[in-house]
Amino acid sequence: MTELQFTDVQRDCLQELVNVAMGQASDKLARYLGTFVHLQVPAIALVEAALLSQHFASRYQQQSATLVSLGFFGDQGLRGETIMLYQLANVGVIAQLLGYSDDAVSEAEMLTDISSVLTTTFLSGLAEQLENSFSYAAPRILSCRDQYFADKLAYTAEQWQLALQVDIRYQLTDYSFNCDMILLIPGEAVLRLRQTLDNILADF
Amino acid sequence: MALTALICDDSLLARNQLKKSLPSVFDADIITASNGVEALSILRAREVGLVFLDLTMPELDGVGVLEAIKADAMDCLVIVVSADIQPEMQKRVMELGALAFVQKPATADKLADVMHKYGLI
Numbered sequence: 001m002t003e004l005q006f007t008d009v010q011r012d013c014l015q016e017l018v019n020v021a022m023g024q025a026s027d028k029l030a031r032y033l034g035t036f037v038h039l040q041v042p043a044i045a046l047v048e049a050a051l052l053s054q055h056f057a058s059r060y061q062q063q064s065a066t067l068v069s070l071g072f073f074g075d076q077g078l079r080g081e082t083i084m085l086y087q088l089a090n091v092g093v094i095a096q097l098l099g100y101s102d103d104a105v106s107e108a109e110m111l112t113d114i115s116s117v118l119t120t121t122f123l124s125g126l127a128e129q130l131e132n133s134f135s136y137a138a139p140r141i142l143s144c145r146d147q148y149f150a151d152k153l154a155y156t157a158e159q160w161q162l163a164l165q166v167d168i169r170y171q172l173t174d175y176s177f178n179c180d181m182i183l184l185i186p187g188e189a190v191l192r193l194r195q196t197l198d199n200i201l202a203d204f
Numbered sequence: 205m206a207l208t209a210l211i212c213d214d215s216l217l218a219r220n221q222l223k224k225s226l227p228s229v230f231d232a233d234i235i236t237a238s239n240g241v242e243a244l245s246i247l248r249a250r251e252v253g254l255v256f257l258d259l260t261m262p263e264l265d266g267v268g269v270l271e272a273i274k275a276d277a278m279d280c281l282v283i284v285v286s287a288d289i290q291p292e293m294q295k296r297v298m299e300l301g302a303l304a305f306v307q308k309p310a311t312a313d314k315l316a317d318v319m320h321k322y323g324l325i
Contacts, residue, residue, distance in 0.1 A: 023287025203224075204217065
């Protein structure tokens with residue numbers, strides 16, 4: 001079992017890298033949606049992957065959620081999978097904003113597109129700061145408007161060790177748009193990440 | 205007497221990064237604040253010539269700080285250093301009286317450019 005703990009200083013460092021990457025992703029999303037995106041400080045949490053599904057099952061209660069996954073691969077063992085979770089209350093509004101039709105196929109297509117914009121921009125921004133570069137797998141939908149999404153999340157999380165949970169609350173000018181992003185990474189990537197954070201910290 | 209410059213950012217890394225990336229010819233006493241509320245209480249208590257201001261912060265964000273500086277007609281220059289790079293946001297902070305906008309991470313080159321442009325070094 002890999003030791004997954006981060007020190008406070010490493011955590012602050014990672015939080016700042018996430019903020020910068022998230023700023024780039026928001027800018028991209030704002031251009032994509034054609035509206036201003038109010039950016040909040042994204043709260044990050046590092047949790048064991050095994051505990052993840054429980055957390056989201058209780059957070060989302062009985063509501064259904066859609067999960068979109070995107071795999072990424074970097075140098076020196078830094079790799080993983082991002083999962084975007086969408087609660088669907090306000091998806092119709094966003095679909096209208098973007099000109100997607102109001103049906104299940106279009107909704108899935110839209111969430112895949114948004115996930116792709118958000119995660120690849122976010123990850124590229126993160127990779128750049130970590131002096132790494134990522135390549136990406138095509139996004140895929142793990143669960144669509146599913147009440148049992150937690151089981152699918154648990155199944156996916158099983159393959160990884162550490163989860164970096166990023167709570168994203170995007171407030172568009174006129175609509176609220178909530179989603180959660182989870183970065184799942186394996187043990188050796190945790191070690192690599194910590195080493196990289198230490199290198200960055202040593203520079204300052 | 206040397207100028208006092210305030211670095212306001214909630215991240216320790218960002219504060220250190222900025223401090224270290226300031227041009228060596230920039231002769232100033234550097235102080236720091238970790239949120240907008242802290243920054244304002246410093247600005248109200250002592251003379252600060254230049255503020256490096258982050259936007260997304262807990263307690264009070266950078267926009268709130270700029271609004272207060274404007275409302276109280278405080279005599280300090282503000283360089284916004286932010287990850288929120290949307291054109292709309294840049295426009296907003298410039299309208300609120302910021303001198304310049306620097307995209308995070310604040311590198312030595314970017315800081316030297318902007319500070320040179322406005323005659324701060």
